């Protein structure tokens with residue numbers, strides 16, 4: 350049985366990926382900040398073996414301690430899904446809130462690095478592993494007011510390529526899935542709980558569901574060992590580019 354560690358598993362794409370990988374027969378390490386949500390998910394996934402780690406990827410010491418605390422049977426991570434991340438605010442750069450910038454750069458970029466660094470020793474020792482980073486179409490093209498969020502996802506894109514090169518001698522696959530518009534808590538978080546503004550983002554077209562992204566991740570991590578689906582751009586049919594959405 351292979352072991353997958355999923356960050357940000359308490360909701361959205363992370364949660365849907367946990368469900369998909371449990372169905373595919375993985376043992377799961379589920380990480381997130383909201384303990385109750387993780388517990389609820391573990392109950393739903395039973396009898397799939399799960400281990401829960403509650404920490405914030407922005408906290409390096411907590412990240413290292415949590416991953417260092419894994420019980421023996423969950424220690425050898427075969428698959429790492431770097432999913433944790435958020436957008437905070439959508440404002441022109443001159444009006445941006447530096448607190449939001451910190452949250453996005455600390456979580457989406459540095460958090461991904463902290464988790465990866467903590468997991469890698471077991472992968473390099475075993476000369477195998479598979480890392481899937483959740484990027485975004487926002488990492489491929491900057492859009493108005495997206496500035497720091499787009500930059501954080503462009504960093505994920507660049508890190509994916511850099512990690513793939515560095516880990517090449519170790520037989521570790523590194524890949525990236527870049528979703529467009531997915532209806533999750535993403536816009537509620539971006540707009541700080543303004544439900545009306547969040548709902549508007551997904552009105553008039555059919556966005557992706559978290560399960561659509563999870564399907565693709567499951568496909569990526571269940572390929573034979575010689576295959577690395579290195580990069581996927583996943584859009585709803587109604588989306589042609591970051592800000593080109595056909596609304597009916």
Ligand code: 8X3
Pocket residue numbers: 484485486487528529530531535591
């Ligand atoms: C989320 C997609 O286009 O809202 O990463 O930035 S977008």
